[in-house]
Every structure is written in C-alpha cells, then in structure tokens.
Amino acid sequence: MSPRTKEQNDAIREIRMNQIMQAAAEVYLEKGIQLEIRDVAVKAELGYGTVYHYYKNKHMLLEDLLWDALYRTESAVQPAMTGDGGSLHKAESFSRLLLQKCVQDPSVFILLKTVADNFHHFPGNRFSKLSDHFQERIYLPFVHMIREEIDSKSPDKTANLIFGSLIGCTALNIHHQMRHEMDADGIVDMIFSGLQTKER
Template sequence: MTPRTKEQNDEIRAARIRQILAAAADVYLAKGVMLEIRDVAARAGLGYGTVYHYYRNKHELLHDMLWHAFEQARAATDAAFDQDGAPLGRLRRGLKHLLRLWLDQPSVYILYKMVAENFHHMPSDRFPGLYDRFRQELYQPVAALLREGGGLPYPEKRANMVIGSLIGCAGLYIHHRHMEIDIDEAVDVWFAGTVGIDHEDRKEI
C-alpha cells in the first residue's frame, strides 16, 4: 500500500476535526456544558480515544468549536454586509443570511448565544479574546449599519435588541429541528420590532 502524503494526512485530519466539531455542536444543543467527550465521540461515530487524540477535555473542544464558528460567522458577515445598497437593506439581508447559517451550522448559533450569556458556566479566563473580537468584527458591523441608516437613536442598544431577539427566536427552531421557519418572514418581523421600521416600508431600504 502506498503511504499517504502529508497533504492527504492533513485533509484527513481537517475532515476528522470538522466531524468532531459538528458532533460537539449537536451534543451541546442537547446537553449544554454537561457535554462530555464520550458524548461527542458517540455522536460522531468515533471511538473515545480518537476524539481524545484531538481534544484532551471538553473545554479545549468547545474553545476550538467556538473559534471555528467565529471564522464562519465573520466570513458570512463580511459577505452579507459588504454589498451595495442602503445600510438597512444590507442589514436585513445580512440577518437573513446569518439565520440561514445558524440553521445550517449550529455552532455559529451557539457562539452568538454564549456571547450573549457572557460565556456563563465557562472558565472565566478562556474567552476574553474571542469576546473582544466578536464585539469588534460581528457586533459592531450591525451597530454601524444601524447608525448609517440614519434617524435611529441608540444604534448599539438596537444592535443588542436585534441580535438578542434573533438568538431567542431562532433557538426555538434550532432546538426543535422538526419545526420549519420562514426565514424571510421571521427576519422581517424581528427587524420591524427591534429596528422600528416596518418590513413593508421600502423607502428606508
């Protein structure tokens, strides 16, 4: 048998990590911080030793899962918000794109939820860098679009309301996957309630 190349080994390692992180997100949704490595191994269909080879404990695993989720969220935010059009229209499209990403990649939803909860029940010294980058690269773009939209007081407060309401409502569908969600309708309703502009008022977008 021909030995695998370094590139092949790297691809296998990357695929295995993606498999483990996806399983970790599913287990976290079911068990929260009570998640254990053996739970993730079972969900991924891997041996305990295989997962332990990559992650020595659940805190290392969650740390890696959240940083991977951050990179996905940042790429999605950049792609959705850096478009032509009025600020509030770009924000609305970005929120719809973000919700689709949450439904497709639950780890990104978990990231937003854990930041909103200030990483409650997690080691206090593990996530300050992630929190700071989240605020700068994911939260501030939302506040900036609200500020650019004009006529909207307290953009940072409204950004908190937009993101917080999206987290709360999306959780109903993410935790109960048999439920279906109309993403366009849901974001329009949340947008109207938190930003204060009705989704039928196209003059603002």
C-alpha cells in the same frame, strides 16, 4: 502496504476534525456545557481515543468550535457588509444571512448564544480574545449600520434586540425540532417592520 503521505494524513485529520466539530455542536445543543468528550465520540461514531487524541478536554474542543464558528459567521455576513445599498438594506441583509447561517450551522447559533450569555458557562477569561474579535468583526459593524439608518436613541440596544430576536427564534426552532422549517425571511421582515428609519 506503504505508509501514508503527509497529504493523506492531513486529509484524514481534516475529515476527523470536521466530524468531531459537527458532533460537538450537536451534543452541545442537547447537553450544553455538560457535554463530555465521550458523548462527542459516540455522536461522531469515532473511538474515544481518537477524539481524545485531538482534544484533551471539552474546554479545548469548545474553544476550537467557537473560534471556527466566528470565522464561519464572519464569512456568512460578509456579503451584507461589503454589498451595495444603504445601511438599512445592509442591516436587513446581515440579519437574514446570520439567521440562515444559524439554521444551517449549529456552531454559529452556539457562538451567538454564548456571546449573548457573556461566556458565563466557561471558566476563567479564556474567551476574552474571542469576545473582542466578535465585537470588532460582527457586532460593531452591525451597530454602525443601525446607527446610520434607524431612528433609535440607543443603536446598541436596538442591535441587541435584533440579535436577541434572532437567537431566540433559532432556539425555539432548534428545540422544537423545526430548524429546517424556519422562515428566516419572514422573521427578519417582521423584526425590521417595527423599526423606524431616520427622517432625512
């Protein structure tokens, strides 16, 4: 048997990394920060040594998981940030896309929950850069949309309320095994129906 090419090795590596990331997200939903590399290996149906080859400890794994989730989140909400329509329409679209992504991709929910918890489960300040990127790429553009169109004395508080509602609804559905039954459109419609638009 001839040795694998670099391209073949890269393809195998990408498949393994996806397996590990998906398994890590599922295990994190079950165990939180108590997750161990061994748990991820079992969930991914890979050998412990295989997972350990890629990640020497769970903090390195979770760091990669959260950075990857940040890119997925940014990609998911991009159509709302660059689309047509006023800021209120964009804010609703942003919220809908974000909630749908949370349902489809547990790592995005984990990112939002971790940011909301201010990374308090993680040691040191290794996530300060990720937090800054989240603020700049996701949170502050959303606050800007709220400030433009919604009658609120504190756009930040309103944005936090909406983010908290999206996280809470996702958590309830995940922990009650109803993730795929969640009515994302209905939830977002209900949240925004309670907001007053600015008088022009």
